[in-house]
Amino acid sequence: MPSRRRARLRANLAGNACLRTATVWDPVTARIAEDIGFDVGILAGSIASMAVLGAPDLIVLTLTELAEQARRIGRGSELPLFVDADHGYGNALNTMRTIEELETAGVAGMSIEDTELPQPYGLGAQQRLIPIAEAAGKMRAAVAARRDPGLIIAGRTNARATDDFANILARVRAYSDAGVDAIFAVGLRSAEQLAAVAAATKLPLVIGGGIPGTTHDGLAAHRVRVSIQPHIAPLAAMQAVHDTLAAQITGADPAASVKVAAPALVARVTREDDYKRRRKDLAGD
Secondary structure (H helix, E strand, O other): OHHHHHHHHHHHHOOOOOEEOEEOOOHHHHHHHHHHOOOOEEEOHHHHHHHHHOOOOOOOOOHHHHHHHHHHHHHHOOOOEEEEOOOOOOOHHHHHHHHHHHHHOOOOEEEEEOEOOOOOOOOOOOOOEOOHHHHHHHHHHHHHHOOOOOOEEEEEEEHHHOOOHHHHHHHHHHHHHOOOOEEEEEOOOOHHHHHHHHHHOOOOEEEEOOOOOOOHHHHHHOOEEEEEOOOHHHHHHHHHHHHHHHHHHOOOOHHHOOOOOOHHHHHHHOOHHHHHHHHHHHHOO
16 A cells, blocks of 8 residues: 555654665566565666656656556555656646656655756756755645655755755755755765765755765765665666577577576566465456
8 A cells, every 4th residue: 555655665764774775667676676675666767768668868758657657566566666756847836746646656755856857958968956946946846735744755956966065055955944854865975975965954865876985884874764776677687688589589598598587486576376366266266
């Protein structure tokens, strides 16, 4: 149930441990993460775009496509799902709609960021942040839009987009005052910057991108409760599919060179025993 998953994530944010995330993109990957023992899965915008559209992370995925993918994941797993909701798909009103759709889809939490998205043409890889007042307004809109108070809303700011770290700290304070449940800081460059962010808010922290000079225990000591891990799993899956099909087209036996899931693993992640029990109990098989 969504409420149970949200309560679980909220309890973890209120605890003392720093959770590692599992990158998931469909029901099977969420079940694998759940079975392994992860406490939270993340559906990143880049990974959702790749899984749903086969497209790069250029904000071409729509809100309804993201929400539907999140709904599929939630239907297949009890793993609390944290969703990268990018910029809320527009202005403050669009952000409210984003909260409504993703809450209805059953997610446990989501982040709304202050990066100017989609990026204007001509900037290349350079990113810009929207003004603090506009971003804080989107955070207030997000909080106002949720119906279940258990839903986690994280205000996300991107330190990589600016060399003005004082501006990042001002954003952390403004988003905290807007009523979000956590601060999501991306691109922090040192343990000193992490300490400054932790001092600027009383909220739990989510970090992304890793921080030089820190340990996992050190992150927890600075109130980091979720550490977003690199999105390696979907890249590994992509390479495995490529290698398997490349072997098959030549007539080679891919099982000789590619590690494949054992029948027991397939049965477990497809919940085969549950379906067998239903057939027996309900259909008399």
